[in-house]
Amino acid sequence: MAELEGTITARRRQTRNSIYQYLFFSETPRSKQEIASDLSLSLPTVHQNLAELFEAGLVCRAGSQKSTGGRRAMSLTIAENARFAVGVSITGSGLRFLAANLSQQEIAHKKTERTDIDEIDDVGRLLADELEIFLDENGLNRAKLLGVGITLPAVLDTEKDVIVFAPILHLKDTSLSKITRYINYPTYVSNDAKSGGYAEWFTLPAQSSIAYLSLENGVGGAVLLKGAPYEGVNNRSGEFGHMTVEPNGLPCKCGKHGCLESYCTAARISDDIGITLEKFFEGLEQHNETYEALWKDVLWHLAIGINNLRMALDCDVVLGGFLTQFMEPYMPEIRHLAATLNTFEADAEYIKLCRYPKRAITLGVALHFIKEFVDSI
Ligand SMILES: [Zn+2]
Structure with missing residues (x-):
């Protein structure tokens, strides 16, 4: 009997959780009817669980939305400032x-x-x-x-x-x-x-996979496969900065040569040449030849790194980090370069820019x- 009780309680909790998660991940407020039909629950079940969530201060009304019959249905959302x-x-x-x-x-x-x-x-x-x-x-x-x-x-x-x-x-x-x-x-x-x-992957559909390549004054990353971070055996998965993209190439801070990090940091096009990133990209727009040659080298090695990630993981590659604030105009070029290296695909639409370059x-x-x-x- 106790076991049955436990099963029922666990199931009820799961139902309440599924309703909360549904509202949490919905981009717009939802009506009770939508919750019931999308989660295949009865209206009384939805009503009862919502009452508990209201009571706990976790769900609130979001005004009202038009229903097809001309009546206005109450729309609900999570209480976003509850925690x-x-x-x-x-x-x-x-x-x-x-x-x-x-x-x-x-x-x-x-x-x-x-x-x-x-x-x-x-x-x-x-x-x-x-x-x-x-x-x-x-x-x-x-x-x-x-x-x-x-x-x-x-x-x-x-x-x-x-x-x-x-x-x-x-x-x-x-x-x-x-x-x-x-x-x-x-x-x-x-x-x-x-x-x-993790921030970039969080709002993607469940079970999504991405390789996140972070371009800041260091180069790093993360592998998120089928909805979970992949940490690696030694907790060093996603150390993309130290993939070799040019044997015997530029020295890297790690002591080796030719790492992606020695080619694609923000520092290489700012601090290392004594200017700000803003000045560098202004110069690029004005066709400063020195900057153009340097940027071409950055993008070429970046494309090699990206293509290697695509070959190894076969998922979207999301470019992140503060350098990406400036990169939108160069995405067609990056995709073109990566596509020229790709054995299987003629385009490189799998390369995406992050949602949060700053935070x-x-x-x-x-x-x-x-x-x-x-x-x-
Ligand atoms: Zn290195």
Whole structure:
């Protein structure tokens, strides 16, 4: 009897969860009738579950929508500000904070410049203090905070709670608690490019697969296959920056030669030649020959890297990272170059630009808690 009860409870919970998830992933508000018909549930079942979700403050009315019979049906949506999560990225230039609500909208943002981050003895203390300041400054209600996601440009072993290697913080084989120990909320730590990939993949249809190629001052990425991140045996999947694209080519920071990262970083066309990215792309538009030659070399090696990903994984390749803010005009050229390398396809429409060139990393790591919350309803 107890077992049957348990089965019924689990099934009821699953039904409530499917209704919440349906509203969560719908781009527009939905009526009770739509929920019932799309999820193959009876109207009384939908009504009963919605009553529970209303009671918990997780669903609300979104005005009304026209029904085919001329009557107006109540349309429903998730209460997007019922909870929020914070994402923090630790970079060589400081800390970036972002708070996102349940609709994945940014509700607060802050950048704390700390170019001395590699010299700070206790990054965990700094992080916890700055987090509290961020919450206070933005009047964020701690009772609604689901958790704090933190990203690092690092190789992590989250199963063993270890930072394997984080050059910008001079950390090697260090416990994750060095970063998280003073934070009084649930925490989750992830690699930066993996978090960016997670943000891009999150709103795609279930079971989607992407290779996310992040182009910033480093090159990294993430592999998300059939709806789940693929971490690799050593947690180093998606280290696309160190694929060899030119044997004996340019030196890479990793000590090898000819890595994708030595050809396709934002730094190569800005800091390394003493100009800003804006100036570089302005110069390109004005046909500056030096810039054109350099960009041609960037794009050629990028196309090699992209084509290798396509050959290995046979899925969309999503270009992300802050460099992509400038790349839309060059997408036809990138696709053309990649297509010339491709054995099977005449075009390269599988190469996509990301949705979030600026905030994917902090959003992605915050989404860890939002996903956990959605699954727990
Ligand atoms: Zn390398």
